[in-house]
Amino acid sequence: MTGAAVEVRDLRVELGGRPILAGVDLTVAVGEWVTVIGPNGAGKSTLLRAVGGLLAAPGVVSLFGTPIRSLRRRDRARVVATVAQSPVVPAGMSVLDYVLLGRTPYIPPLGRESAADLAAVHEVLDRLDLMDFDRRELATLSGGERQRVFLARALAQGATLLLLDEPTSALDIGHQQEVLELVDQLRRAHGLTVLATMHDLSVAGEYADRLVLLADGRVAAAGPPQEVLTEELLSRHYRAHVRIVQGDHGPLVVPIRPR
Template identity: 60%
Template sequence: MSHLVVRDLSVVLDRRAVLSGVGLDVRDGDWLAVIGANGAGKSTLLRALAGVLPFGGEVLVDDVPLRRLKPRERARLLACAPQSPALPVDMTVFDYALLGRTPYIPYLGRESRHDREVTASVLERLDLSPLAARPLARLSGGERQRVVLARALAQQAPVLLLDEPTTALDLGHQQQVLELVDRLRLADGLTVVTTLHDLSLAGQYADSMMLLSGGRVAASGSPAEVLTGELIGEHFDARVRVAAGPGGRPEVHLERP
């Protein structure tokens, strides 16, 4: 398990401040859900944490500043499953998941037997073994999401970043993906950070939440502290009713004006 700390993170793109002064603290094995309206900076935050975008401030995993690490070293600490990855249509499920082992393969080298065993084990845990030889073009939406997750898990990094893992999935597949992430988090002690549009889903699964608005942290805390009618109304321009669901977790219901 690993402790993720972000201090005063900022991102400037095309001379515009997209994120300013963002801080977060995710304890070992916890799940943080980042929420916010479109354009709030959620995906930018995950891309900065993953090292895809330049940023100001500090990101630490177990007190190790990621800025000092080479990309391969960073990839051994943080794995990221992007919202809309480029999926080579002719590549097989196994070969795509095997790309997650890249941080461990020497330059100009080939994957080892261990790399292939790790990849096969991940596919088995995600119920993807029967699809290992299938081209990515022949997968359903839910299968593609699991394959993207498989590549991230094959990195064996203690911190997992997931950008909208339920995008374009029906209700059943949304639940399957989030239940799978939760089981893997508990079994492997992963520290998880996800962005999620569905506020009720975020409230059901996350240990803590952070609300971004205009590139800044508008609220953070437990799901019950962040998912309030007042905060949602102010930052999403929506009229909602928040009720306690199973286990006392908040559920958000839209109401007609």
């Protein structure tokens, strides 16, 4: 499958009278992994919210060739799934019930989940090695296990576009790798498209096909990780002292002390 999964043209967002995004263009091809990076306050999460339909952006965001304003909420939920930085989890909810929430777009109003919905959830739980946790309360799981459950809910939606907002920010390095390897395997196996935000620049460069650097609400640079993760760009936009080391999969960003 080819074409654009996401097209954003001249996206402008103001919150509280303050410009957050000031004319952002972005294209993500079907099956591509694009990660948005940038300093705090650059507008990364706002961009993802607009793409996911959580912010009003009439006429400037299209998903798989359809303007997002033309998609009803239920239809949009079948196309795009979001994993937020800190998803709200109802107290006492089990893993199975939480992942089943991903089937909401397919359940009629006032209806109940069908056998097909339960089968879809069990398939995802099995794929993510979570079957043994289905009756466990989400609050009792480790960080890496919870992150897999958040992904499971998104995958249970049957969406082909995953929006991941800082998906590993609360995880240790082992769980970071576990979650990101899983996302990449699923992307390749099922033709998913991934649009993510990340603070860890080395991790971003290891997994993304392309990086988009946001600064002051605008795209400051975009391209393969080798073109975006440069000492000059990171010094200018992050005010950081770094050294770039070429790794097996992408540039590694090493912070160094100022002289």
